[in-house]
Amino acid sequence: MALVLVLLIGVVVGGAIGVLIARRAGRSRDDRGRAGSHGEPLKDDIPLSVDVDRETDAELARGLRSAVDRLQMGVVMCDATLKTTYRNAAANALIGTHGGVIVDAHLQQLFTDTQNGEPAGSIVELQGPPKTTFSIEAMPIPDGGAVATVEDISERVRxxxxxxxxxxxxxxxxxxxxxxxxxxxxxxxxxxxxxxxxxxxxxxxxxSHRAARTIDDLLELSRIESSHRLDDAVDLDTVVAEAVARGRMAADGRRVEVESIEAPDQVWIRADRPQLSSAIGNLVENAVKYSDDGGLVQVRIRRNERWVEVMVADQGVGIPAADLDRVFERFYRVDKARARQTGGTGLGLAIVRHVANNHGGVVSVQSKEGEGSTFAFRLPARLIVERPAETAPSGSRTTLLPTKVSMPDE
Amino acid sequence: MTKELRSNFHDQLAEIGEGIARMSAGVTELVPRSTQILLDGDLEAAEYVILGDDEYDATSIVFEERCFRVIALQAPVASDLRSLVSAIKIIADVERSADLCVNICKAARRIYGHELDANLRGVIQKMGDQATVLFKEATEAYLNLDGPRAAALHDMDSYLDDLQRQFIQIIFESHAAGNIDLQVAVQLAVVARFFERIGDHAVNVGDRVRYIVDGWVPAHPYAESDNEPPDVVDAGVDSGVDADGG
Structure with missing residues (x-):
């Protein structure tokens, strides 16, 4: 009985002490909370200014991190033991690819090189496709470690x-x-x-004709580069038919079939007529020139809701993969010896590309050496117009006489 | 203490993996470079590739040694053991592929000055591209330990095999037409074989990656029967099936 009494007293006293302690703790927490919410400084805490600094530091770091993540160039940091401590988003994007492994190997080397206190750099070329060039610059950081930037300079190199x-x-x-x-x-x-x-x-x-042709083409190119006169309503079928007729003449004794596959319905577009006719003419003439005896050149107009496309396909020598992205450059020649035979000026495809650009379109090429090339000349569908009323009915479509005869090969 | 030892062990594994990935990525660059050297007849670049091969040989020996040491000293098990055993084999495949690139460059020296038909060049380019894609996929599958990606290599390789057959046919045609002489024809046939072998090595790397990831091994007819090879001398071609049944 006495034992039970002692236990009871123990529990009551213990409980009372417990409640007291809890109350006190609660009150002091309340005080602090209230003081904080009223913006009063806390006297017996660490000075406020340090807290603010720490907070802004963290905020700044967060801001910097997110800013550096938005850079297009990769940023990589290492500590004094040359261990990578930070990579931004662009540098992380390279991880897991074979190019990333090669860039990392160079980074490691450059970080080692910066240990003597001098910046170091190197250029990394990847074969692709597509061919890519990275420029890597590493700089030592005074407190130890280094920072490096990885920049894709492929376009600049090109x-x-x-x-x-x-x-x-x-x-x-x-x-x-x-x-x-x-x-x-x-x-x-x-x-x-x-x-x-x-x-x-x-x-x-x-x-002298040859020199004059080159100069003429150069002049035409610079004229096309500067002018944007898209106010003719052009019947694409007629332009293609003219180009095909000229292409047949360019065959020059070889048996090259030129065939045009017309679109189911006539397409009229708002364009610069001489430019368009020169561009498509150049594509067809090229296809014929680079075709072998007995070859076939197909010209086809296609359209969907986004594009109107003139496709010119040949079965000729084709273009080596290494030259494929350069054929639209002025004077770029795949085969210099052959270029003299065919008598082109080396400006044809550059003209085509500029005409496409002027009209907001693109020209692209697919080719396999030995199998032939396919050029696609695409114009945006917004250039399509209703057929103008004043033009002659569809009979005029079959007119094969070119309106402007510009034959470089005569 | 134990923890320190283990973390050291994992560092060693990571270092080996990184070293192999670097070699493999290097070969991924070497394949298109050699293809371009062959097509352009670029003797200077060929010399560079040929001289650079010593480094691959040296690196492969270094990393092979490291694998042996880790296996001997750390007695790894399960996926660690699988990745080390596979590493030894992958190193051999990668090193051999670098040799094959060197062979392509040497072939470029031998056929220097001979014009090649456009369709021959076209197929060389295609074989080079396909071999590059195969090696790139194998490298990245290893890098990311991506089993499904590694498994896709088999199908990609069969396209390369088709290209090789097609190429041999074109060599015959070109030779018959008198466009290339016998010496060049033979060199080109051998080059086709090099590309095809590079593809095979890439497939091997892919198979090892699958082994690392989930212990997958290629199915063999006698894989089930206590790994006893069939009696080849007596039974001939179909023996594998017999051994499987018995």
């Missing part, structure tokens, strides 16, 4: 090489005929034989 090639090529294209004319003229001066004089002078004429 444009640079295009620019240098253009200067080299234009000099070459103009110098060759002029040099030939000079030599031929010297020979003419000392030539007594009248038949020889005939041959030589006809060569002089040929070479």
């Amino acid at each position: 444009i640079d090489s295009m620019r240098t090639d253009f200067v080299a090529n234009i000099s070459h294209e103009l110098k060759t005929p002029v040099g030939a004319i000079a030599v031929l003229a010297e020979m003419l001066a000392d030539e007594p034989d009248p038949t020889m004089i005939n041959t030589l002078s006809s060569r002089v004429v040929d070479e």
Whole structure:
């Protein structure tokens, strides 16, 4: 009985003490909470300014992190033991690809190189496809460690090489005929034989035509580059029919079939007529020039709700994969020897690309060496117009005479 | 103490994996480079590739040694053991593929100065592209330990095999037409074989990746029968089926 009494007293006293302690703790928490909510400084806590600094630091770090994540270039940091401590989103995107492994290997090397306190850099070329070039720059950080940027400079490299090639090529294209004319003229001066004089002078004429053609095409190209006159209503079928007719003439003795597969309904588009006719003409002539004897060139108009497309497919020599993305550059030649035979100026496809750009469209090519090439000239569907009322009925479609005869091969 | 040892062990595993991924990524670049060297007849670049092969040989020996040491000293089990055993085999496949790229570059030296038909060049480019894609997939499957991706390599390889057969046919045609002489024809036939082998090595790497991921092994006719190879001398081609039945 006494034992039970002692236990009871123990529980009651213990409970009372417990409640007291809990109350006190609760009150002090309340006080602090109230003080905080009224914005009063807490006297016996750590000074407020440090708290604010820490908070802004964390906020700044968060902000910086999210800003660096939005950069297009990769940013990678390492500590003094050369262990990677941070990668931004762009650098993380490379992880798990074979290119990422190669870039990482270079990063590791560069981080090691920065240990002597000097910045280090290297260029990494990946074969692709598509061919990619990365520029990696690493800088030492005073407190130890290093930071590196990884930048995709493929486009810059491509444009640079295009620019240098253009200067080299234009000099070459103009110098060759002029040099030939000079030599031929010297020979003419000392030539007594009248038949020889005939041959030589006809060569002089040929070479001057060649130079003139190059200059004409250059002028046309610069005119196309600057003008945007999309106010003709053009019947695409007629333009294609003219191009096909000219293409047949360019076959020049070889048996090359040119066939056009017309769209089910006539397509009228708002475009610059001479430009369009020059672009499609160039595509068809090219296809014929690079076709072998007995080859077939197909021209087809297709449309869907987004595009109107003129496709020109040949079964000719095709374009090596390495040259595929460069054929639209001015004066770019896949095969220099063949270019002289076919007599082109090297500007045809550059003109085509500019016309496409002017009309808000694109030109693309698919090709396999030895199997032929397919060029797709696409214009946006918003250029499609209702057939104008004042034009002659569909009979005019079959007119094969070109409105503007610009035949570089005559 | 134990924890430190284990973390050291996992660092070693990661280092080996990284080293192999680097080699494999390097070969993924080497395949298209060699293809381009062959097509362009770029002798200088060929020399670079040929000289660079020593590094692959040296690295492969270094990492093989490391695998042996880790197996001997750490007695790994389960997936750790699978990844180390596979690493040894993958190293061999990658190193061999680098050799094959060197062989392609050497072939480029031998056929230097001979014009190739456009359709021959076209198929060389296609074989090079396909071999590159195969090796890239194998490398990335290993890097991400992606079993399904590794499993897809078999189908991709059969396209490369088709290209090789097609290429041999075109060599015959080109030779018959008098466009290439016998010496070049033979060199090209061998080159086709190199590309085809590179593809096979990539498939092997893929198979090892599947083994690492889930212990998958290629099905063999006698895989079930206590791993006893069939009696080849007596039974001939169908023996595998017999052994399976018995």
